Amino acid sequence: MVSNASNASYPSYPSNAWNAWNASKAFSLYPELDATALAAFVSALESGDVTGLAPARAAQVAESRAVAVFGRVKVAGADGDLLDGALWRHTGSRPRPVIVMPSPWTDLGWLPYAVQATVCAARGYNVLAYSARGFAGSEGEVEVAGPLDVADGSRVLDHLIERTAGPVTRIGFLGASYGSGISQLVAAHDTRVDAVVALSTWGDLGEAFRENRTRRVAAVETLLRAAGRARLSPQTQSVFENVLAGRDVEGALRWAGQRSPLGHVKELNRRQVPVYFSHAWHETLFPVNQTLRMFNELTGPKRIDLSVGDHAGPEMTGMAGLPNRIWTTAHRWLDHHLKGADNGIADEGQVLGEVMWGRTLEPRPTWPSVTEHVRRLHLVDGGELADGPEAGWSTSVLCGVDTPAVVADEIVRSGYDELAGRPKPYPTGDIDRTVAAVWTADPEPETARLRGTPRLRVTYRAANPGSTFVAYLLDVAPDGTGHLVTHAPYSDLESPPDSLVAADIELQATAYDVPRGHRLMLVIDARDPFYADANLPRATLAFTSPEATPSYVDLPLG
Known part of the structure; x- marks a missing residue:
């Protein structure tokens, strides 16, 4: 409720x-x-x-x-x-x-x-x-x-x-x-x-x-x-x-x-x-x-x-x-x-x-049948997406500040740019790591065929009651330019202050080819104008990965 x-x-x-x-x-x-x-x-x-x-x-x-x-x-x-x-x-x-x-x-x-x-x-x-x-x-x-x-x-x-x-x-x-x-x-x-x-x-x-x-x-x-x-x-x-x-x-x-x-x-x-x-x-x-x-x-x-x-x-x-x-x-x-x-x-x-x-x-x-198998990448210390879990780390993001990561510049109209072959470029180097948590995978050795519904599990601590984050999965070229693969929001409106919140969500389904040499990047921030924001201004969200419930993203591959 x-x-x-x-x-x-x-x-x-x-x-x-x-x-x-x-x-x-x-x-x-x-x-x-x-x-x-x-x-x-x-x-x-x-x-x-x-x-x-x-x-x-x-x-x-x-x-x-x-x-x-x-x-x-x-x-x-x-x-x-x-x-x-x-x-x-x-x-x-x-x-x-x-x-x-x-x-x-x-x-x-x-x-x-x-x-x-x-x-x-x-x-x-x-x-x-x-x-x-x-x-x-x-x-x-x-x-x-x-x-x-x-x-x-x-x-x-x-x-x-x-x-x-x-x-x-x-x-x-x-x-x-x-x-x-x-x-x-x-x-x-x-x-x-x-x-x-x-x-x-x-x-x-x-x-x-x-x-x-x-x-x-x-x-x-x-x-x-x-x-x-x-x-x-x-x-x-x-x-x-x-x-x-x-x-x-x-x-x-x-x-x-x-x-x-x-x-x-x-x-x-x-x-x-x-x-x-x-x-x-x-x-x-x-x-x-x-x-x-x-x-x-x-x-x-x-x-x-x-x-x-x-x-x-x-x-x-x-x-x-x-x-x-x-x-x-x-x-x-x-x-x-x-x-x-x-x-x-x-x-x-x-x-x-x-x-x-x-x-x-x-x-x-x-x-x-769209998804043939799933690759799991774990969120680990140092901003990496790795094959194995790592516990004990924490990374904090400041709430209430916009970042270059957004769902779309304009609802409906941005889609026409995509249809015309002009998807929105995301300058990933401009993403302030104090207001967004970022994890990046190794370069893809061959084209990665994402097919199906990615899933994110992540744990975070919210100092205040009510919290929101938005997760974006980006395809990042060697020059640092990213394109949006998929995303999803999450809000917790019930947990008491300073408690650990476990989010287990589906990102929106996709069919996306990540070219050889490109990297997958997971960005989590606490504000996107597309969504309501349950965070208090200047509050922080501290993301982590408990040993019993490690944080990861599951990538559906076809």
């Missing part, structure tokens, strides 16, 4: 002040999307006039209009709220599969789906894309994939079925980001749904709020900023503000649990619903490990594609209408499970990982 006393030093955000701040900080989770170009594409779908469109977009409009009728719609959702949407509908009475697309977390509503929904229509589907309640032109208030959102999904499906001229054969839900969570939850509760595509998704929404007992304040702030023009329900507003302020975090986690597909996985497994996930290794909004836990709990047909980048980045070019392997796989997944297409996707294995930074694509039959 997180007590108010444990979080007394955290700032609070009065509702009226937060609303004013949020409105002034409009932010898009889809910075690469051109809303004007998408609106012109939709206008061409309505009128047939493709003047000004790029040739590829004009061809898509012509192909779709040749087989389907496009129109904007209003759908009666739960509680009578009208939901704004768009319908691609074939004429003729032959049997046909259908797809429902709940919108992402954006003021653009359903518009980001315009191109891909058109592609689906040209492939023979009837499609209805809609703006989730509280966003864009839809009425109601944002419930964050709550019961009303789930009911909305079923109402939208009713609307689509009623407007399909012939029999509906099979039904799919496809969503990106926010729409992906709603899609999974609707599939868990509506037995009509036959397959799901969930892009940049979550399994456990609570872990977007708090990871290893550490509040992920930058992620929550970003979600609020991205919903700056949406109409949040009072409960949603209160939950987000409470997470930021450290009030009733356990209540927020219970609220998030109802909205987490992981809590409803039994319903999906009972019907063996096929689910396709895509995710980014350096995802900052929904950390990759929680999605992997959801993936591993599924027992039906499943696949996950893990890519370089951050939230929504790997599939972004597809939303803009450009070739994109994630969307290509999504279409193949739906074609196989909704149309019975023998396209080979069922034989390709459950996991496809894109390796940093060479971008090689590695298929694997299952997630456990």
Whole structure:
């Protein structure tokens, strides 16, 4: 339980002040999307006039209009709220599969789906894309994939079925980001749904709020900023503000649990619903490990594609209408499970990982098969990562001071630099060893293929109640420039002062090639702006390695 006393030093955000701040900080989770170009594409779908469109977009409009009728719609959702949407509908009475697309977390509503929904229509589907309640032109208030959102999904499906001229054969839900969570939850509760595509998704929404007992304040702030023009329900507003302020975090986690597909996985497994996930290794909004836990709990047909980048980045070019392997796989997944297409996707294995930074694509039959063996490196005196343990040493870090080691310079946007081949360089020589503990391994004799989920066990003494640290695993070149492999935070909010705290945590999963001659470096500091900080200013954390429970990092190798 997180007590108010444990979080007394955290700032609070009065509702009226937060609303004013949020409105002034409009932010898009889809910075690469051109809303004007998408609106012109939709206008061409309505009128047939493709003047000004790029040739590829004009061809898509012509192909779709040749087989389907496009129109904007209003759908009666739960509680009578009208939901704004768009319908691609074939004429003729032959049997046909259908797809429902709940919108992402954006003021653009359903518009980001315009191109891909058109592609689906040209492939023979009837499609209805809609703006989730509280966003864009839809009425109601944002419930964050709550019961009303789930009911909305079923109402939208009713609307689509009623407007399909012939029999509906099979039904799919496809969503990106926010729409992906709603899609999974609707599939868990509506037995009509036959397959799901969930892009940049979550399994456990609570872990977007708090990871290893550490509040992920930058992620929550970003979600609020991205919903700056949406109409949040009072409960949603209160939950987000409470997470930021450290009030009733356990209540927020219970609220998030109802909205987490992981809590409803039994319903999906009972019907063996096929689910396709895509995710980014350096995802900052929904950390990759929680999605992997959801993936591993599924027992039906499943696949996950893990890519370089951050939230929504790997599939972004597809939303803009450009070739994109994630969307290509999504279409193949739906074609196989909704149309019975023998396209080979069922034989390709459950996991496809894109390796940093060479971008090689590695298929694997299952997630456990990604890791072939584990190398253990111990934290020892003198700042080394060694093959054997060493007890009796201690190294202290000063709290409250930023270091060059950070999760990301900008949430979401830093991921686009990674996609462009420009990952953030970390000047490891500038890391002050008084405010960060650093351990470095010997140079790699050959390329080290990190594949899977690294694990860190470390013991430290905190002089004060409440403590936080963030651990970063870096790949360091001979010139001292580092690149982030993975990271994880940890907070202890209950131990009495001056007691030893044992942290045993998973770092975020990765697929990373450490080149020959490079070194792995573990950096632990006590502050990162991405996370809430439970440390008292100028306090110290003293890391050590007891003989009975040595400190180490386990490296998964493939």
